[in-house]
Amino acid sequence: MRSDRQFFFRQILSSALRRRSRMIIAILAIIVGASILSGLEMIYYDVPRQMSSEFRVYGSNVIFSPSSEMDISEESIREALSLIPQKALEGYTPYRYENTKIHNMPVTLAAVDFDSASRTSPYWHIDGAFPSSDGEVLVGAKVAEELSISVGSLISCEQTLEITEEIDTSKISSYEIYTDPETGEAYADHKLDLKVSGILDTGGSEEEYVYMSYSDASYLTLVDRGYDIVEVSIASTHSELQNILSRINQSALDISAKPVKRVTASEGQVLKKLQALFFIVTVVVLVLTMICVATTMTAVIAERRSEIGLRKVLGASDSQIVTQFMTEGLMLGGLGGILGAILGYFFAQYVSMNVFASSITMRPVVILVTILVSVLITGLASLVPIKNAVKVDPALVLKGE
Amino acid sequence: MSLLELKNVSKVYGNLRALDSVNLTVEKGEWIAIMGPSGSGKSTMMNIIGCLDTPSSGHVILEGRDITKESNRALTELHRDKIGFVFQQFYLINYLTALENVMVAQYYHSMTDEKEAMAALERVGLKDRAKHLPSQLSGGEQQRVCIARALINSPSLILADEPTGNLDEANENMVIDILKKLHSEGTSLVVVTHDPEVGEVAQRVVKLSHGKIVSDEMNTHS
Numbered sequence: 126m127r128s129d130r131q132f133f134f135r136q137i138l139s140s141a142l143r144r145r146s147r148m149i150i151a152i153l154a155i156i157v158g159a160s161i162l163s164g165l166e167m168i169y170y171d172v173p174r175q176m177s178s179e180f181r182v183y184g185s186n187v188i189f190s191p192s193s194e195m196d197i198s199e200e201s202i203r204e205a206l207s208l209i210p211q212k213a214l215e216g217y218t219p220y221r222y223e224n225t226k227i228h229n230m231p232v233t234l235a236a237v238d239f240d241s242a243s244r245t246s247p248y249w250h251i252d253g254a255f256p257s258s259d260g261e262v263l264v265g266a267k268v269a270e271e272l273s274i275s276v277g278s279l280i281s282c283e284q285t286l287e288i289t290e291e292i293d294t295s296k297i298s299s300y301e302i303y304t305d306p307e308t309g310e311a312y313a314d315h316k317l318d319l320k321v322s323g324i325l326d327t328g329g330s331e332e333e334y335v336y337m338s339y340s341d342a343s344y345l346t347l348v349d350r351g352y353d354i355v356e357v358s359i360a361s362t363h364s365e366l367q368n369i370l371s372r373i374n375q376s377a378l379d380i381s382a383k384p385v386k387r388v389t390a391s392e393g394q395v396l397k398k399l400q401a402l403f404f405i406v407t408v409v410v411l412v413l414t415m416i417c418v419a420t421t422m423t424a425v426i427a428e429r430r431s432e433i434g435l436r437k438v439l440g441a442s443d444s445q446i447v448t449q450f451m452t453e454g455l456m457l458g459g460l461g462g463i464l465g466a467i468l469g470y471f472f473a474q475y476v477s478m479n480v481f482a483s484s485i486t487m488r489p490v491v492i493l494v495t496i497l498v499s500v501l502i503t504g505l506a507s508l509v510p511i512k513n514a515v516k517v518d519p520a521l522v523l524k525g526e
Numbered sequence: 527m528s529l530l531e532l533k534n535v536s537k538v539y540g541n542l543r544a545l546d547s548v549n550l551t552v553e554k555g556e557w558i559a560i561m562g563p564s565g566s567g568k569s570t571m572m573n574i575i576g577c578l579d580t581p582s583s584g585h586v587i588l589e590g591r592d593i594t595k596e597s598n599r600a601l602t603e604l605h606r607d608k609i610g611f612v613f614q615q616f617y618l619i620n621y622l623t624a625l626e627n628v629m630v631a632q633y634y635h636s637m638t639d640e641k642e643a644m645a646a647l648e649r650v651g652l653k654d655r656a657k658h659l660p661s662q663l664s665g666g667e668q669q670r671v672c673i674a675r676a677l678i679n680s681p682s683l684i685l686a687d688e689p690t691g692n693l694d695e696a697n698e699n700m701v702i703d704i705l706k707k708l709h710s711e712g713t714s715l716v717v718v719t720h721d722p723e724v725g726e727v728a729q730r731v732v733k734l735s736h737g738k739i740v741s742d743e744m745n746t747h748s
């Protein structure tokens with residue numbers, strides 16, 4: 126039956142090529158729906174990312190930084206926090222920054238406690254998961270992209286350490302120690318293997334860092350020291366916050382505390398509502414597309430009633446006719462979906478550039494979903510007109526009206 | 527056994543009796559012309575003979591089988607296997623070439639065979655037009671494609687409703703020649719026509735008026 130499958134597709138191809146103007150009308154309806162759908166999908170996925178980069182400091186609203194060259198010690202943090210009323214303190218995260226290299230690319234690593242970071246930076250969007258133990262890292266999206274790292278990748282941080290008295294050389298992973306002939310300083314290569322548990326996606330500068338636990342950072346640098354900044358979340362009115370900050374700044378501590386703007390909870394709600402709105406619009410567009418495609422298909426099939434009658438006279442069973450017209454419909458849906466998805470990407474890009482002044486990432490999932498949905502919708506929309514058309518009485522159609 | 531028998535067949539539309547107690551027997555290899563004024567029930571009778579339509583009362587017996595008792599599916603198979611149609615209008619699928627239009631009939635009947643379809647077109651003198659679309663063919667050529675399609679599955683009966691209705695003299699003669707050839711090969715033909723010339727070449731002429739057979743005569747020429 127190979128030649129007959131061939132003839133089946135030969136008919137469908139002929140129909141597509143020789144009834145071009147009809148096809149174009151049908152496919153236009155699908156393309157419009159699919160492009161709006163894929164555009165909305167992309168924006169839907171990208172809005173949270175875009176929004177959180179707009180309101181980057183959602184979460185923490187105070188930053189402690191050292192007021193001298195020194196870093197901030199654990200003790201000064203504890204003392205500064207004691208100046209904040211217990212109830213008002215929502216969370217805090219000390220950060221320690223170091224320079225390192227991953228696969229020969231210089232990157233900045235940030236040592237954090239992930240539990241508290243998730244509280245002070247609730248807007249962080251992570252593909253994968255937070256590190257759950259030492260030996261796991263969270264990699265900023267930019268770094269991940271440059272190094273082609275994905276969730277589950279194994280990476281190694283390399284550090285060239287200067288051998289000083291403070292360093293416990295027995296912990297160095299490489300035995301090769303080399304000496305600079307001019308200065309007489311000794312160096313050794315040291316390396317730490319880590320597993321990527323997640324990729325951090327915020328739309329901001331966080332994407333340029335690699336995050337690991339304090340103990341991994343200490344092991345990598347073989348130095349244990351204080352912190353560079355502390356992000357603090359304080360729940361209070363504006364004037365209370367001013368009081369707290371001035372108390373800390375006037376204390377003898379080595380800390381300068383500054384307020385940063387943060388998004389209130391209700392502003393966070395806006396994001397959810399916006400997403401809900403996009404969702405509703407998407408559903409409405411889907412329904413409209415379906416009606417539009419159904420109308421077009423009804424018209425396209427109605428004008429082929431006599432063809433259907435003829436095919437029945439020639440011995441076609443209902444299911445053969447349904448299969449043929451359905452295949453035509455689904456192929457139209459697929460083609461319309463592909464074209465629409467591409468068009469939708471440009472549409473989303475245009476909207477994003479104008480509203481958020483940043484570009485949107487092409488998501489293959491969205492393209493795939495759009496094509497599938499187009500095929501499905503066209504199939505559903507064609508089903509009723511096809512089922513009706515198949516009922517035609519060939520005697521009536523062919524009687525010469 | 528006769529090829530086809532109509533026994534007391536009536537077809538009623540509202541209070542119009544389009545066919546009124548018609549009795550007709552068609553023998554194997556016979557060529558019958560059905561004539562009569564417009565509206566006399568010729569197409570209605572053809573549709574019933576061709577299993578496209580069912581009578582309001584009476585029986586249609588095709589090769590000993592009472593088709594008024596068959597299911598729709600069985601009827602579809604019947605007209606697919608036993609009957610070739612040529613319609614009053616040239617019903618071709620407009621996006622398929624002449625050759626493909628003939629192949630559609632093979633496709634639903636059994637299997638497509640491009641060579642065989644080409645041979646059928648050759649029989650109606652259209653070998654060099656095989657790759658043309660219906661819109662690129664003249665009326666006479668389209669009608670001949672319909673005939674090629676009707677004969678492709680070697681039916682025992684070919685039903686033709688006004689096969690020369692829209693044709694000029696030259697094309698009409700060509701169609702008549704094809705019908706003659708088919709008849710000489712043993713195919714039974716039932717041809718509805720207004721055209722006395724077409725009536726003349728048949729073996730037998732049945733005249734209808736107001737749904738009734740008013741005359742049934744053998745032609746004397748053969």
Ligand SMILES: Nc1ncnc2c1ncn2[C@@H]1O[C@H](COP(=O)(O)OP(=O)(O)OP(=O)(O)O)[C@@H](O)[C@H]1O
Pocket residue numbers: 539542544562563564565566567568569570571
């Ligand atoms: N589906 C129908 N519903 C109602 N009346 C019908 C229907 N089909 C045919 N008729 C009527 O039945 C009668 C016979 O119609 P038919 O088509 O058989 O005529 P005909 O002899 O083929 O005419 P023509 O030579 O013009 O083709 C006509 O009066 C017609 O109006």
Ligand SMILES: [Mg+2]
Pocket residue numbers: 525568569570614687
């Ligand atoms: Mg008629």
